[in-house]
Amino acid sequence: MNNIALGRYLPLESAVNRMDPRAKIMIMLFLMIAIFVPAGIWGYLLIGAFIVAALALSKLSIGFALRSVKPMMFMMVFLLIINILVVKTGQPWIRIGWFSVYSDAVYQTLYIVVRLMLMIIITTILTATTKPLDLTLGIEKLLHPFEKIGLPAHIIAMMISIALRFIPTLIEETQRIMNAQASRGVDLENGTLKEKVMAVLALIVPLFVSAFDRADQLANAMEARGYDPQKKRTRYKVLKMHAADYAGMTISVLILAICIAIQITGIA
Template sequence: MNDIIFGQYLPGNSIMHRLDPRLKIVGLLVLLITIFFDAGFLGYGILALLAIGIVACSSIPLKRIMKAMKPIFFMILFLAVFNLLLIQTGHVIFRFWIFKIYSGAVTQTVYIIIRLILIITLTTTLTATTKPLDLTLGLEHLMKPLHKIGFPTHEVAMMISIALRFIPTLLEETQRIMKAQASRGVDFQEGSLKDKIGAIISLIIPLFISAFQRAEDLANAMESRNYIPGALRTRYHQLSWKGRDTIAALILCTVSMGIFALSLL
């Protein structure tokens, strides 16, 4: 099974799979904004319970969510060290040589780690439970009011959907090129700065060539199917709002308003 999960759709028939894509897109945006409200550990605890409930309703294995965290592990570690050493609020709780770690730095570091984990979990759940076609259709419906002022809603929605779809493909291609270059003696870890720059160039150039080739193949495939940007077209699949979507929207609004109220206290 492929270790790369972000951007990939996992077929299923869970509650999350059956929710309206418009609700999932708007819900994700609302939750991403809510995550940055300073509601304390109580607020983050509520958001964590909500995220656990969303993952449980999506039937996505927990180990797949954990694998999605791997690419940001280094970022989390870097931000944690950076904040612990530079933030100087609160009282000193630990001393080491010339470094001092303050209580405020620990609190802010924990907040940042929780935010990153919640963001990755929620975005992964969205892409894993929403088909690329439904995602495109949902984005197009949400941006429909902009069409009245000449904004190309369909083209923008399609580009966003294609970009999300190609994230795992490009990551797979990167891993394949790295293994191929390593088998030829290229070392991405050791060596001088000049050697590392050469190794990176040997990775970037074939990756760009592969990306442009895939883009050209996709463009040819769309052209062969007589795709015309901006042309009027009918939809075989129509989005419909159901009772479960209303219930999910009410839960989302209640949690978001509660977190907002906690942040004002």
């Protein structure tokens, strides 16, 4: 469990931990939008500098943030292979008979990988510095104005919070099942393609059964405690914005504006 970063809350005494969850959610949204603005290397350097500063203020190590990217390594390698086979533009860097690796294939892969890494690290900072209940409350407060048009803000906030909360739990469960299967002689790394597929099925089926069982237990526990998502709820904790919250949101908006300006002016 100590190796899991994404979805794991760390009770540290830091400036980011003390921030209002609504402000942190809005900062994440502004930065996510900025990531998808084609601002080139300057835009990504600007976002990266903000992330490094956020890690320092939240007392999180860079290694902790990078561990959240580790589960995505397979997808990144898969994207590289697909781009090498499909993209045939740019300068040919490697030629081995009929097989060629072009510069645009590598650049396009790096472009996607950097985006994924930034988004995952931003999400990791949010979940590591915000309690699940505070995250639920923050999302609900931000969605509250949309209740006038029939949007179930509390239900959506609860689902998002539960999903984030169970990411490390499911990863831990996957590792436990893999260890149990390995003790029974299942080899997930070696063997033919058919044997690997059967080994993966031996992992996925019990994982789904365990996930559904946990969901059922959670639903029964919430029902036993009288939880009704349709009822009007009161809150012991009242959220209040402070100067640091407004400063963080202002900086994130400025980063988004700079990225848009870079894209419009063509500096990138």
